[in-house]
Amino acid sequence: MSDLDLERLGEMWRADPEPAEMDALRRSAQTVARRARWGQAVDYAIALLVAGVVVYLALSNPEADTLLVGGAAILVLLGGQIRQRRLREVELRSLTGTAEEMLDQSIERLRTSRRHNRWSLVCLGPAMFVGYGLASTTGRERLAADPTVGAIWLGAIIAVMAALVIYLLSSLRNQKRELERLTALRQSYANETDQPTA
């Protein structure tokens, strides 16, 4: 057993920070609060603006298709807000829970994200072939008239696909590293609970 005097160390630890340090802290907190309030206000303003524009367009042209598109736009907006709120709730639970719960949630989120990225990578090849097939079928006459346009399009598509593949591979590599770190950290918490004192 250690004879470390935690009470004395605690008193030293809790010594008041310098006034300059506290001022910097207050400024930092004010900046954060101001940005957060602005962010909230901008979110509300955008939601109101989009809803207003949709309602105005629907009222000024009360056709069935306008109402349908307007209704769909509002549903998408509402869906986005609900999704945002759910994400915030999950984030909040992880912040106010224990470190183990937070790590478990982070690991789960990372695994889901990796699955999505792997799936995107797998789908990229077939999607490219399908896209190229469709483009060559629908634009056969234009391509025949000017083969350079076809070559430019093909080059551009291959460049975008290559960039996407590189991005996905790099994300997968970074996520793998992060997953290893988080799993090791989670394991260290499990070990702290399981192992008896040496």
Next chain:
Amino acid sequence: MAANGESDGDRPPPFERIVADHGALISRIAMSYEADAGLREDLTQQIFLAIWQALPSYRGDASLKTFIARIAQNRAISFVARQVRQAPVAEIPERLEADAPDPEQSAMDASDRRVLLDATRRLPLPQREVIVLVLEGFSYPEIAEMLDIAPNALALRLSRAKAALKSMMEQSR
């Protein structure tokens, strides 16, 4: 308004009051997890933002200090977990004020404080979490509740953390 930033009935206190009352606690927690000054500033801002977002959900079932410490620790742990590099041992304000009553004593305190902080930063995260809460003056039942572990598991972790901290502090001196 209740003293020390505690909630007034069911309503949480304003953010500005929390910063005034618990800013030092937040600063110390950030300091015990991140040594680099630039990254620490980033971490502190992330902690403030997390508190700002979580504040409306505060219901007063634990003390406000507990609520804030828990958020700050969790944010700090996730911040550190995402850093690829090793945490460097870096500076700490030395608190050598010109008007300090005893400069020699202040210098000793600053040096001891630096040793304590450096040693705390080198502890594994589960042990660091416990030591920081103990140093912040939380009682053992409060810590056990915050970490959601049994008292004997806390005693075990604390015992191991104290031994590691002592060894590291002795090496640093």
